[in-house]
Amino acid sequence: MNYISNGFSIGGTVSESDQDWRNEALGTRVRVALWLRDEIGEGGVFSKQRLRAAIQGAEQVDRRMRDLRPAGWDIRTYRDKPSLQPDELCLEKIGQPVWEKEHKAAGLRQISARTRRSVYERDGHMCRRCGVAAAEEYPDDPGSRARLTLGHVSPHKSGSAANAEDLITECARCNETVRHLTGAQMNREQVWDRVKELPLRHKKDLLAWMTGDVRPLSPAEKAWALYRQLPAVVRDEVKSDLRKLLES
Numbered sequence: 117m118n119y120i121s122n123g124f125s126i127g128g129t130v131s132e133s134d135q136d137w138r139n140e141a142l143g144t145r146v147r148v149a150l151w152l153r154d155e156i157g158e159g160g161v162f163s164k165q166r167l168r169a170a171i172q173g174a175e176q177v178d179r180r181m182r183d184l185r186p187a188g189w190d191i192r193t194y195r196d197k198p199s200l201q202p203d204e205l206c207l208e209k210i211g212q213p214v215w216e217k218e219h220k221a222a223g224l225r226q227i228s229a230r231t232r233r234s235v236y237e238r239d240g241h242m243c244r245r246c247g248v249a250a251a252e253e254y255p256d257d258p259g260s261r262a263r264l265t266l267g268h269v270s271p272h273k274s275g276s277a278a279n280a281e282d283l284i285t286e287c288a289r290c291n292e293t294v295r296h297l298t299g300a301q302m303n304r305e306q307v308w309d310r311v312k313e314l315p316l317r318h319k320k321d322l323l324a325w326m327t328g329d330v331r332p333l334s335p336a337e338k339a340w341a342l343y344r345q346l347p348a349v350v351r352d353e354v355k356s357d358l359r360k361l362l363e364s
């Protein structure tokens with residue numbers, strides 16, 4: 117079998133087998149699948165650190181691992197398997213053999229440009245998890261610029277479709293830190309302390325967000341999101357119109 121190197125160099129010591137996770141010419145998702153099959157096996161427990169150390173140099177290893185779920189790979193975290201430590205994962209079941217040509221795209225459903233656009237518009241071009249808008253700075257990270265992407269409403273569900281109602285606008289940071297795969301978690305007490313301190317009205321809001329697992333945009337936030345999409349000159353006009361309206 118011949119490889120198309122896609123610009124990646126295949127070093128002398130690197131295997132060129134199409135079923136070896138060390139083969140850097142294979143896609144990251146395929147390499148992760150092979151590594152899980154050969155180094156971990158069904159029922160095996162591993163850490164993300166070990167996975168990252170194995171598939172070195174590849175980008176977004178965690179994400180590519182999550183991408184195996186829609187292909188029937190059952191990878192559990194301590195949230196769905198209480199015997200695990202917070203930094204441990206368990207390969208419960210090997211799914212479709214994505215290393216085989218005919219299964220390579222298994223579970224990877226393409227989202228159409230139209231769907232993508234309509235989800236961004238519906239969500240007001242803001243991350244529905246943390247509220248950051250496209251190109252806005254994260255409050256805790258001066259100089260940063262948020263990049264928006266699409267995530268699944270329920271990332272746990274395997275085989276979730278690529279329809280607008282299954283998708284949600286997320287910033288890259290929230291998307292990457294999908295709750296159940298984060299290593300550094302606050303503990304229950306730390307979070308609960310913050311929750312308890314909130315005024316009643318905010319407690320009620322929070323419960324509604326928790327129930328829907330999403331933070332809906334208020335009318336002001338929706339207007340803000342739309343405003344931010346206007347060209348700078350027009351934004352200034354709208355700003356001064358609003359100021360005049362409030363002063364009158």
Ligand SMILES: [Zn+2]
Binds near residue numbers: 247248289
């Ligand atoms: Zn976010």
